Amino acid sequence: MLIFPNAKINLGLQITEKLSNGYHAINSCLYPIPLKDALEFVPAKKKTAFNSSGSSIPSDGKDNLVIRAYKLLKKDFHLPELNIHLHKNIPTGAGLGGGSSDAAFMLKALSDYYQLFLDDSFLESYAAQLGSDCPFFIQNKPALASGTGTELEPCNVNLSGYHLVLIHPGLHISTKEAYAGTTPKEPEHQLKEILEKADISTWRETLVNDFEESIFKKQPILAEIKAELYEQGAIYAAMSGSGSSLFGIYKEQPPIIKAFSQKFFYRTMSL
Ligand SMILES: C[C@](O)(CO)[C@H](O)COP(=O)(O)OP(=O)(O)OC[C@H]1O[C@@H](n2ccc(N)nc2=O)[C@H](O)[C@@H]1O
Numbered sequence: 001m002l003i004f005p006n007a008k009i010n011l012g013l014q015i016t017e018k019l020s021n022g023y024h025a026i027n028s029c030l031y032p033i034p035l036k037d038a039l040e041f042v043p044a045k046k047k048t049a050f051n052s053s054g055s056s057i058p059s060d061g062k063d064n065l066v067i068r069a070y071k072l073l074k075k076d077f078h079l080p081e082l083n084i085h086l087h088k089n090i091p092t093g094a095g096l097g098g099g100s101s102d103a104a105f106m107l108k109a110l111s112d113y114y115q116l117f118l119d120d121s122f123l124e125s126y127a128a129q130l131g132s133d134c135p136f137f138i139q140n141k142p143a144l145a146s147g148t149g150t151e152l153e154p155c156n157v158n159l160s161g162y163h164l165v166l167i168h169p170g171l172h173i174s175t176k177e178a179y180a181g182t183t184p185k186e187p188e189h190q191l192k193e194i195l196e197k198a199d200i201s202t203w204r205e206t207l208v209n210d211f212e213e214s215i216f217k218k219q220p221i222l223a224e225i226k227a228e229l230y231e232q233g234a235i236y237a238a239m240s241g242s243g244s245s246l247f248g249i250y251k252e253q254p255p256i257i258k259a260f261s262q263k264f265f266y267r268t269m270s271l
Pocket residue numbers: 010013022023024025026028030095100130131132133134147148149175176179241242
């Protein structure tokens with residue numbers, strides 16, 4: 001079976017409280033974008049084997065999230081051994097949810113391929129065990145995430161027809177460290193109101209990623225990239241997730257920003 005896990009961007013990210021378990025309560029809209037990995041698996045005659053190609057995956061000392069997703073289902077359902085290949089296109093540690101997406105797509109694909117007939121809420125409960133961003137990729141539609149990010153409700157925001165510029169300057173930011181550097185606070189604006197009622201031209205003033213303040217202080221290049229995205233005509237620009245990717249949303253296909261396209265991961269896509 002061959003599948004194409006896509007990435008996400010965050011539209012707004014409000015960090016509202018530090019929880020007793022060390023996690024943080026957030027409000028954020030997760031929005032799918034057409035930047036994809038490729039993931040293939042076939043039944044194996046011998047023990048399960050995993051290999052990957054494309055961009056590198058820094059080891060975090062644990063199994064790859066694809067394997068962790070497979071083991072999670074195998075524990076509860078009788079699944080055969082597999083040969084698995086993952087081709088990475090989505091930069092890691094980039095705030096794009098690439099690993100989370102790979103894991104969620106693996107759960108969905110195994111349920112389909114082996115006819116487990118697991119519904120979305122069941123799959124989301126498995127995904128939540130793999131990471132805060134994982135459940136979103138089960139339904140993979142614009143969603144308002146709250147709690148630690150695993151509580152999802154549909155978000156009626158539609159960016160079809162707009163163009164996106166995505167820049168990853170190659171800074172791998174640990175999500176854990178990013179959260180540790182923030183100061184939780186009550187949000188000034190209701191995310192749902194901004195996204196579902198306010199015109200996109202107002203987002204620049206109200207749609208904030210709370211990670212930016214602390215991360216931009218440590219990595220000023222990120223603030224420079226965001227400013228240049230606006231300089232080039234973005235209606236809205238921000239860092240995605242805990243970074244370090246930045247994105248700009250444009251009405252028309254924007255010019256290539258050569259200063260960045262020649263040295264960073266740089267993609268433009270239609271939404
Ligand atoms: C920044 C976001 O990507 C926004 O979409 C997510 O909140 C993070 O999702 P993720 O990368 O799947 O994060 P996880 O792998 O679940 O958690 C990594 C680490 O980030 C911190 N973490 C994560 C989520 C959260 N709501 N509060 C946290 O403090 C915890 O220290 C956790 O150990």
